[in-house]
Amino acid sequence: xxxxxxxxxxxxxxxxxxxxxxxxxxxxxxxxxxxxxxxxxxxxxxxxxxxxxxxxxxxxxxxxxxxxxxxxxxxxxx
Numbered sequence: 001x002x003x004x005x006x007x008x009x010x011x012x013x014x015x016x017x018x019x020x021x022x023x024x025x026x027x028x029x030x031x032x033x034x035x036x037x038x039x040x041x042x043x044x045x046x047x048x049x050x051x052x053x054x055x056x057x058x059x060x061x062x063x064x065x066x067x068x069x070x071x072x073x074x075x076x077x078x
Contacts, residue, residue, distance in 0.1 A: 023048045026055035028063075 024030050024039045036056060043049045 026059045031056035
């Protein structure tokens with residue numbers, strides 16, 4: 001009886017691993033607009049939704065840090 005349970009458990013384990021909820025990668029495409037809302041709606045786990053949301057927030061902040069423009073210093077009055 002023990003020999004017949006092991007193969008069944010192995011098959012069930014392999015099938016369940018394939019059903020894992022995968023978190024999308026945070027990038028320019030997945031963290032903007034409709035793609036962001038769609039990615040959040042597809043993630044079933046609340047914890048993974050929170051992780052994806054925080055990764056997108058970090059990605060957006062990093063993008064903002066990379067943007068800059070040259071502002072000349074005001075002229076000195078000596």
